Amino acid sequence: MIKNILQSNLVYSFVRDISAMTGALLLVIFIFCALFAHILAPMDPYELTTVELSNSLMAPAWMETGSLSFPLGTDDQGRGILSTIMFGLRTSLMVGFSVVVISSILGIIFGMLGGFYGGILDAFIMRTADTVFAFSTTLLAILLLGIFQSRNIWTVVFAICIAGWVKYARTIRGSVLEVKENAYITAAKASGAKDFRILFRHVLPNALPPVFVLMAVDLAVVIMLEATLSFLGVGVPITEPSLGMMISIGKNYIYAGMWWMVLFPGMTLILLVVAINLFSDWLRDEMNPRLALRS
């Protein structure tokens, strides 16, 4: 079994693609840091007993005013930047993965129903999707979160999902319409299979590949969106660590020359997004048979 996997085309092309490997490696490092933040981080930035206000606004360790116990400096509350970044990555990745999974499931259900049954149901789902799409995910998420009175990680996930299922629904509907015409679907119908069985056993597996690519691309988009929302102050609450929030706090100190509060979380965010994009570029080329034929 393992041998089969190792010899598959997918693994072969992955090992040969340096940028995909780099992206995946970076992503694994980020996920590792996020998962074990409570062990790896020099301190817990949200444990009030260890945070000292007297340590606030310290420069990175290699600068004159820096200290070795805070390698990348501290913020206005005396939280270590490195530690907060690790805990912030946890929020970013948690929101990112949850949104991608939930909104793809929602999108698959609505897209399949619309594409398979057609008619009024399809028209209604697609009109709703058009409207949501016209508003754009970002605007809708800002407005929804602006309306919610209490905010935590899950309201952020909920708001982005409401705004984000549309792309999946459109993609899956397109491939369902294509798959539906095949003879094996007619055969399944003729042999008396129930709609539910046809949808999940015959239609879905054949319509899935483009969804995987979309999920990979969407992960980067969602992580940027979460950072943007937290930066605006409508994302995760102040009591939770988040890269966007760190940048928003650091923004007030750039005029005082304290660049580390913005630049380190900013670079982490960019690296995370680039890593995901490198990986998803490879996945897109692999999963798109039309491109493979051309090259």
Place this chain on the structure above:
Amino acid sequence: MVVLLAVSFICFLIFRFTGDPVLMLAGKYATQQEREQVRIAYGLDRPFYVQYAHFLGNALKGNFGKSYISQVDALDTILERFPATFELALTAIFISLSAGVLLGVVVSIKPKSLVSRLIMAGSLGGISIPTFLMGILWVMLFAVYLEWLPPFGRGDTVQIGPWRTGFLTLDGLKHIIMPALTLAGYQLAVILRLTRAGMREVLSEEYIKTAWSKGLSSFTVIVKHALRNVLIPVVTIAGLSFGELIAFSIVTESIFQWPGMGNLLLVSIFETDHPVIVTYIMMAAFIILAINILVDLLYAWLNPKIQYN
């Protein structure tokens, strides 16, 4: 129309059932009696469908109620901020369309040159760096480090009738550069990539080969024959992503303390100023729908193959 109605209904429902506006209006320390007075004064004691009908009737007349905080008409508050946002968005659209198309053409004509590679690398950055971070990096570079441009605000403005413009003073123009670049950034990268993809496809078509072999100048072939056909989808997609533009204008205005509608929205969200938020949402919905219809018509006009019955 149906969409606007649906949006208004959803807005209304959510506001009615999340949080208590009475608490907001009367303040935490109001007595029971004072709260009751507020409830009646704002019509919050009537059944919700009556409130909705009332809200809708007023909305049609352009009356969205008064801001809870400043007691000024919500629509007036927003319209007062409209010129600032409009000028910012207009400048950003201008930059992203002109620079995006120009660079896209350059890249497609000479795909292997160093300049093209640099441009493509830059566009990858434009997609991978979130707008808010890009804005802050601009500020750090041009305002804090080089001290060339002012970091926030709109600068000196001139009042012409109801319109307050920043285009007519040097100070105002200096203030708009960084916000406009920030807002244009993402769209510029997208338009560049679309133009490049479209140009590469069109340049290998038969009619372009014909145009070349006729001995036409390269300008005529590239601009008149190729670019024309590429621009239709580019303009369409730029128009359809108008919602994105509004969203990022909120982000940009927040970074640069730009006194526009987006900034007002954020402030209203923190103050739970419902009438202003609802008015903003309704207006955004109206603008987005109007642009969508306009793009549809423009598309049909540019491409006679498509006909609407």
